[in-house]
Amino acid sequence: MNEAVLEKVRVLAESAKYDVSCASSGTSRAHRKGSVGSAAGWGICHSFAEDGRCISLLKIMLTNYCMYDCAYCINRRSNDIPRATLAVSELVELTMEFYRRNYIEGLFLSSGVVRNPDYTMERLVRIVKDLRRVHRFNGYIHLKSIPGASRELVREAGLYADRLSVNIEIPNEQSLKLLAPEKDFQSVFAPMRYIREGVLENEDDRRRFRYVPRFVPAGQSTQMIVGATADTDRDILCLASALYARPTMKRVYYSGFIPVNAYDSRLPALKQPPLVRENRLYQADWLMRFYDFKAEELVDDRFPDLDLEVDPKLAWALRHPECFPVDVNRADYEMLLRIPGVGVKSARMIAASRRYGRVGSMQLKKMGVVMKKAVYFIDCRELPVKTIQELRPERVRQLLLPKPKVKDDPRQLKFDF
Amino acid sequence: MNVYVYDGTFEGLLSAVFEAYERRVFPDVLQAEGEMLPLFYDQLVTVTTDSTRAERVWRALQKKLSRAALGIVLSVWQSELPEAPALLFRYIRKAVDASRSPELDFGDDDVLRAAQIARRVAAERERVIQFVRFRKAADGTYFALIEPKYNVLASAVSYFRDRFADQLWLIYDCRRRFGYYYDLQDVREVAFREEDALCFSGKAADGLLAADERLFQQLWQTYFRSISIRERANPRLHRKELPVRFWKYLTEKQGKQ
Ligand code: SF4
Numbered sequence: 001m002n003e004a005v006l007e008k009v010r011v012l013a014e015s016a017k018y019d020v021s022c023a024s025s026g027t028s029r030a031h032r033k034g035s036v037g038s039a040a041g042w043g044i045c046h047s048f049a050e051d052g053r054c055i056s057l058l059k060i061m062l063t064n065y066c067m068y069d070c071a072y073c074i075n076r077r078s079n080d081i082p083r084a085t086l087a088v089s090e091l092v093e094l095t096m097e098f099y100r101r102n103y104i105e106g107l108f109l110s111s112g113v114v115r116n117p118d119y120t121m122e123r124l125v126r127i128v129k130d131l132r133r134v135h136r137f138n139g140y141i142h143l144k145s146i147p148g149a150s151r152e153l154v155r156e157a158g159l160y161a162d163r164l165s166v167n168i169e170i171p172n173e174q175s176l177k178l179l180a181p182e183k184d185f186q187s188v189f190a191p192m193r194y195i196r197e198g199v200l201e202n203e204d205d206r207r208r209f210r211y212v213p214r215f216v217p218a219g220q221s222t223q224m225i226v227g228a229t230a231d232t233d234r235d236i237l238c239l240a241s242a243l244y245a246r247p248t249m250k251r252v253y254y255s256g257f258i259p260v261n262a263y264d265s266r267l268p269a270l271k272q273p274p275l276v277r278e279n280r281l282y283q284a285d286w287l288m289r290f291y292d293f294k295a296e297e298l299v300d301d302r303f304p305d306l307d308l309e310v311d312p313k314l315a316w317a318l319r320h321p322e323c324f325p326v327d328v329n330r331a332d333y334e335m336l337l338r339i340p341g342v343g344v345k346s347a348r349m350i351a352a353s354r355r356y357g358r359v360g361s362m363q364l365k366k367m368g369v370v371m372k373k374a375v376y377f378i379d380c381r382e383l384p385v386k387t388i389q390e391l392r393p394e395r396v397r398q399l400l401l402p403k404p405k406v407k408d409d410p411r412q413l414k415f416d417f
Numbered sequence: 418m419n420v421y422v423y424d425g426t427f428e429g430l431l432s433a434v435f436e437a438y439e440r441r442v443f444p445d446v447l448q449a450e451g452e453m454l455p456l457f458y459d460q461l462v463t464v465t466t467d468s469t470r471a472e473r474v475w476r477a478l479q480k481k482l483s484r485a486a487l488g489i490v491l492s493v494w495q496s497e498l499p500e501a502p503a504l505l506f507r508y509i510r511k512a513v514d515a516s517r518s519p520e521l522d523f524g525d526d527d528v529l530r531a532a533q534i535a536r537r538v539a540a541e542r543e544r545v546i547q548f549v550r551f552r553k554a555a556d557g558t559y560f561a562l563i564e565p566k567y568n569v570l571a572s573a574v575s576y577f578r579d580r581f582a583d584q585l586w587l588i589y590d591c592r593r594r595f596g597y598y599y600d601l602q603d604v605r606e607v608a609f610r611e612e613d614a615l616c617f618s619g620k621a622a623d624g625l626l627a628a629d630e631r632l633f634q635q636l637w638q639t640y641f642r643s644i645s646i647r648e649r650a651n652p653r654l655h656r657k658e659l660p661v662r663f664w665k666y667l668t669e670k671q672g673k674q
Contacts, residue, residue, distance in 0.1 A: 001629065001632065002632075003632070005636065006635060006636060006639050009636055009639050009640050009643070010639050010640075010642075010643045013639075013640050013643035013644045014643045016644075017643070017644045017645070017646055018646070030579055031579045031580060031582045033582075034583075035583075036583060037580055037581075038579050038580045040576075040580075044543075044546060044547055045547055045658070046547050046548070047547075047548075047641065047659060047667070047669055048654075048655055048658040048659040049641065049644050049645035049646075049655070050645040050650055050651075050652065050655050051645045051646045051647075051649040051650055051651050051654075051655070052649075052651040052653075052654030052655045052657075052658060053645075053646075053649075054658070055641070055644060058640070059644060060640075094636065097629075097633050098633070098636075098637060100551065100553075100559060100581070100584055101550060101551040101552070101553070101559065101633065101637070101668070102549050102550060102551050102561070102580075102581075103550065103637050103668070103669075256649075258646065258648050258649070272648070273648055273649060275649065349523045350523075352521035352522075352523065353521060353522050353523040353524045354524075355521070356519075356521070356522040356524060356525075357522075357524055358524075359524055360524075363523065363524045363529075366523075366526075366529055367523055367529065
């Protein structure tokens with residue numbers, strides 16, 4: 001290990017950073033004698049980059065040489081960027097030493113495609129196997145599977161990795177083929193299926209035999225780029241919801257398109273990554289996973305894209321005035337969750353405390369309910385405010401739109417799409 | 418007005434509860450020794466800390482409250498907030514008096530406040546787990562300094578013990594001047610004299626560090642800079658997630674930015 005590695009780390013982290021996932025959750029594993037480390041079960045962010053994103057894993061590529069030419073990717077072969085390849089020993093040492101200093105939860109390893117998918121995948125598998133077998137690394141490992149990798153290699157990777165991911169990137173096969181000529185849906189969905197089958201078989205084995213090691217205990221994840229093609233939020237969310245319906249799919253990530261190759265005429269020219277849209281998609285995703293919303297409730301034929309001005313839950317409430325106002329002292333928990341301004345935490349508190357007595361507006365406020373929003377949607381005699389029934393949705397919307405800030409924040413105002 | 422003075426320890430607080438029930442006189446003001454007494458008061462009770470009595474109060478609480486609620490009581494104590502002792506006194510009294518545990522009655526100001534403080538304390542413990550940065554000393558010990566807002570280092574020790582079970586480590590709370598040292602067998606509490614503590618702090622002299630420690634610090638700093646996407650720079654979010662008060666000891670925030 002020497003100073004030359006500094007430059008490699010710089011180049012390979014730069015190349016890896018457009019993959020959004022950095023989660024280290026889903027596996028809980030205590031320390032074992034003779035091994036190094038543990039897995040916490042909940043994701044621990046050890047730092048936050050200057051873009052505000054969580055740094056939980058050492059997210060790095062084995063190499064950023066790539067024989068493919070995906071239009072949206074900084075590492076495509078037609079790009080003139082510095083290239084580097086880490087030696088296996090360097091990668092292992094980086095992981096172990098970073099881990100021992102509490103910098104990271106583990107490793108997130110990916111790679112450009114060299115020679116062919118299986119050749120590349122085999123090298124990745126060898127590294128994670130080494131980490132586990134030779135170096136007894138017991139921390140978290142996320143391995144990004146190479147599109148088009150064979151069933152055998154994916155299954156072997158799953159023996160050592162906590163999580164595997166295969167990125168869809170583009171939610172529609174035609175656009176994918178246009179932008180990434182070497183890829184198709186098959187190259188993405190086949191590895192996803194291998195992972196799923198591996199997990200299901202493994203669960204079966206574990207029921208029948210003791211001491212069967214777990215296969216990707218933290219399941220799989222994927223990522224879609226937002227704003228590189230004309231696909232609507234409806235396309236994206238319906239695909240996401242179909243993916244979540246499959247066992248083992250734990251997270252779908254959305255990545256606002258950053259024009260790393262601005263000169264490519266197949267791509268839109270964006271001044272700024274569509275961060276607001278990306279944020280709305282995450283909010284919608286959250287509603288699907290924790291608030292029991294269906295994709296079709298959030299986006300449909302009439303509204304194929306999420307509202308950029310208000311969050312998807314408020315948007316839903318404004319489209320459904322007939323469901324409001326809600327009586328917080330009576331409504332069931334699912335309905336409490338649908339009140340704009342009420343989160344999971346406050347919904348639980350309301351449900352627990354109303355058994356002791358009536359919950360009033362003062363208490364709601366103290367429990368963390370955003371009253372500014374909630375007032376229009378709850379039935380509360382002490383409040384002089386009119387509800388959505390009297391005011392009509394258009395008026396409530398107006399009242400709740402963010403006021404233009406005095407100090408102008410360029411991040412909020414400059415989105416031109 | 419009744420004033421209770423106790424010794425400022427958790428046992429002392431529990432002893433005060435016992436005493437109050439024994440006398441059937443409840444404090445309007447609860448103070449630690451050495452704090453200024455109010456100008457006027459009717460009764461002054463000086464509580465003697467008594468571990469048997471404290472134990473009895475705690476056992477009574479264990480019968481009444483769930484484990485989660487007992488955790489809340491301990492967390493509120495760890496917060497070291499000025500309001501904590503009196504809040505806990507009222508909370509415990511409510512638990513003792515009520516026929517069923519008040520712990521979920523968030524309509525009650527004290528119950529809600531205690532839950533909120535406990536949540537903040539838990540978040541601070543989590544931050545210790547996130548932001549401790551070890552440096553490797555020449556003798557192979559990994560050492561770290563930290564100044565958490567609340568007194569949470571003790572409750573984070575189990576995490577470090579499990580994760581770093583095969584390395585020597587030392588974590589020192591510079592604000593409260595005590596820490597924990599793990600010798601591959603046991604964790605024990607340690608405190609240093611000021612002069613000794615100094616040599617750990619700030620920029621430890623190179624001689625004290627392992628030969629490759631600087632290189633790994635640089636590697637981490639390089640990684641930290643490279644992984645950020647400049648088009649998405651968001652200083653406000655950055656500071657919210659990584660509060661400035663931790664920067665002093667964060668390896669990635671040292672060196673040239
Ligand atoms: S295969 Fe992967 S690394 Fe290579 S150009 Fe496509 S997205 Fe980029």
